[in-house]
Amino acid sequence: MKDWILENSFDFEGREVRWGVQGQGKAIVIVHGTPWSSFNLRHLIKGLSDEYKVYYFDLLGYGHSDKSENDVSLGIQNKVLAALIDFWKLEHPIAIGHDFGGTTVLRAHLLDKKPYKKLVVIDPVAISPWGSPFFNHVNKHEEAFSGMPDYIHEAIVETYIKTAAYKKLNKKTIEGIIKPWKGEKGKAAFYRQIAQANSKYTDEIQDKYRTINTPTLILWGENDQWIPVEKGIKLSKMIAGSQLKTIPNSGHLVIEEKYKELVIEIKRFIK
Structure with a gap:
């Protein structure tokens, strides 16, 4: 499989963002979630870049970006996004975010006051409570997990990510998802980002959803087992005038399973 490479580097408070x-x-501007990286956005990037200029990056602690023992929570990711938007000199970009990326674009808009021309969120982690039993378990035993042998760790990651898909993922996709989490740094980073996940980062913006007046499209995998579509229905009621579109035969990893449908819906919404 051809390596997914991010050619550019941005310094955020002494930490590298690719x-x-x-x-x-x-x-x-398109933002990935967890435990993904910009690699998982490659189909959307390709499908949208024939008409638009698409900026993408790896969140702190993910993909090719800094994996040091520092803050990788949702509390810092919106600040990274806001800094990148300033660095790229974008005044009113179209913002797209999946999973934690959806939370990140929402937080940058509501807390950092970054204006968007239009907003698209895909299966976002937007409404509390959230977090699987696995998340909660790692939260309590991060050190034990990060010290596991590599082959057990990689088996855990593979088993975990498969539950995000409605249909079977192909081998190349699985390899691309797991690759950033390999090795000692990758392994520690995987459990670190789970351990730092906290609903307080959505709690502090939920009441502000009603203030959003940017045209908003909410896309949801109809068979999402990680975040059920009922959360999408609730979110659409909280953001006045928003559009909700569910994508059949797809799960939380709809960005891999039904990317062609997503590109069509996003382009239709933008135009």
Whole structure:
């Protein structure tokens, strides 16, 4: 499989954030979630960059970005996004976020006051409570998990990510997802980001959803077992005028399973 490479580097408070850009036209900023990386956005990036200039990056603690023993929580990711938007000199980009990426674009908008021309969230972690039993268990035993042999760790990651998909993932996709989490740094980073996950980061913005007046599209995998579509229905009621579109035969990893449908819906919404 051809390596997924982010050619550019941005310094955020002494920590490296890797980023890339493709295409020409109106600016789109697209943000991945957990335990994913910008690799999982490759289909959307390709599908959108034929008409738009698409900016993408790896969140702190993910993919090719800094994996040091520091803050990788949702509390810092919106600050990274806000800093990148300033660095790229984007005034009103179209913002797209999946999973934690959806939370990140929402937090940057509501807390850092970053204006968007339009907003698209895909199966976002937006409404408390959230967090699987696995998340909660790692929260309590992070050190024990990060000290496991590599082959057990990789088996855990593979088993975990498979539950995000409605249909079977192909081998290349699985390898691409797991690759950033391999090795001592990758292994520690995987459990670190789970251990730092906390609903307080959505609690502090939930009441502000009603203030959003940016045109908003909510896309949801109809068979999402991680965050059920009922959360999407609730979110659509909280954001006035928002559109909710469910994607059949897809799970939380709809960005891999039904990316063609997502590109069609996003382009239709933008236009």
